Amino acid sequence: MPIVEAEGLTKTYRVFQKRDGLVGAVRGLFHREYREVRAVEGIRFSIEPGEMVAFLGPNGAGKTTTLKMLSGLIYPSGGTTTVLGYTPSDRVDAFRRQFALVMGQKNQLWWDLPAQDSFELHREIYQLPRDEYRETLDELTTLLDVAALTRQPVRELSLGERMKMELIAALLHRPRLLLLDEPTIGLDVVAQVTIQKCLKEYHARRGMTMLLTSHYMRDVEALCDRVLVINHGHLIYDGDLAGLSNRFGQTKLIKLEFAEGEAPSDLARFGDVERAEGGEAEIRVERSKVAEVLGAILDAYRLADVVVQDPPLEQVIARVFQESKSPSLGGADHDAA
Numbered sequence: 162m163p164i165v166e167a168e169g170l171t172k173t174y175r176v177f178q179k180r181d182g183l184v185g186a187v188r189g190l191f192h193r194e195y196r197e198v199r200a201v202e203g204i205r206f207s208i209e210p211g212e213m214v215a216f217l218g219p220n221g222a223g224k225t226t227t228l229k230m231l232s233g234l235i236y237p238s239g240g241t242t243t244v245l246g247y248t249p250s251d252r253v254d255a256f257r258r259q260f261a262l263v264m265g266q267k268n269q270l271w272w273d274l275p276a277q278d279s280f281e282l283h284r285e286i287y288q289l290p291r292d293e294y295r296e297t298l299d300e301l302t303t304l305l306d307v308a309a310l311t312r313q314p315v316r317e318l319s320l321g322e323r324m325k326m327e328l329i330a331a332l333l334h335r336p337r338l339l340l341l342d343e344p345t346i347g348l349d350v351v352a353q354v355t356i357q358k359c360l361k362e363y364h365a366r367r368g369m370t371m372l373l374t375s376h377y378m379r380d381v382e383a384l385c386d387r388v389l390v391i392n393h394g395h396l397i398y399d400g401d402l403a404g405l406s407n408r409f410g411q412t413k414l415i416k417l418e419f420a421e422g423e424a425p426s427d428l429a430r431f432g433d434v435e436r437a438e439g440g441e442a443e444i445r446v447e448r449s450k451v452a453e454v455l456g457a458i459l460d461a462y463r464l465a466d467v468v469v470q471d472p473p474l475e476q477v478i479a480r481v482f483q484e485s486k487s488p489s490l491g492g493a494d495h496d497a498a
């Protein structure tokens with residue numbers, strides 16, 4: 162049975178429109194005008210136990226709104242969703258005990274107290290047996306390398322350390338489903354990698370299901386095999402990472418190392434030369450022409466090495482977002498799953 166199922170899930174916000182000027186403001190007191198924001202429009206997907214899925218989309222695409230509906234923080238305007246067998250907006254205890262939502266931009270922990278005190282409160286709220294709590298806490302503080310910091314007030318911790326504590330608090334009750342909204346936002350690369358490693362390791366040990374939003378493609382590549390892409394409230398891709406590159410990455414990068422001397426000056430006849438330095442060069446070539454171009458290069462020059470790469474995920478994703486503005490890609494489009 163899927164852990165998450167969404168069918169036609171929709172959220173429309175009603176936003177008060179403030180009028181310009183004093184007269185407008187006074188008029189607004191008597192005649193309130195509203196505008197509808199269609200944040201999520203009829204999305205459909207399901208997630209199986211143990212999957213690690215990335216939820217991608219540009220700013221304002223509807224990611225946080227979807228996560229909030231999946232955790233029962235807001236009611237959908239339409240459609241249905243079942244999470245862990247429950248309707249999230251019912252917020253029953255049995256449901257809340259089995260999932261956690263971590264928002265990179267929001268703190269759950271008490272600012273002036275050591276994280277340890279917030280962890281204790283979690284233990285009380287979730288009524289965790291002491292042994293199990295100790296075991297999980299030790300495991301997580303070791304994994305994230307913050308055992309020495311749990312007794313320091315949270316406000317004195319760095320952003321990265323605070324995020325690690327947030328993650329610990331979220332995992333203490335061993336949730337079966339972890340919803341992560343930008344868990345590495347604003348962190349340096351080292352802290353990002355530590356958090357990725359912890360999530361990966363923890364997933365390997367406990368096999369929880371995870372849905373993650375992130376603007377850092379490194380998070381996605383490190384953790385997720387499957388991606389859901391949302392734009393303007395529509396789900397426009399549901400499939401694996403490789404499929405995303407195949408479909409939207411229209412070019413490939415050919416990296417060449419020449420056997421003798423400098424890179425030749427006439428490489429532009431094969432494609433767009435991205436770099437040519439010393440005996441090395443990189444040429445961007447249309448996906449459908451890679452074999453032909455490679456054959457021509459091998460005929461013309463002696464090579465010491467050659468590598469053909471997909472474009473970086475950032476580029477592919479930027480292209481997906483760009484293309485999804487066109488009407489032909491506007492609706493939900495499921496490649497896999």
Ligand SMILES: Nc1ncnc2c1ncn2[C@@H]1O[C@H](COP(=O)(O)OP(=O)(O)OP(=O)(O)O)[C@@H](O)[C@H]1O
Pocket residue numbers: 174175176198199200218219220221222223224225226227
């Ligand atoms: N409480 C709210 N009231 C009114 N409109 C909202 C509310 N929350 C979000 N929106 C609007 O709904 C749309 C989707 O917002 P959402 O926060 O879900 O996007 P997102 O994909 O998470 O974006 P980001 O990557 O910037 O966090 C946006 O147009 C946003 O302005």
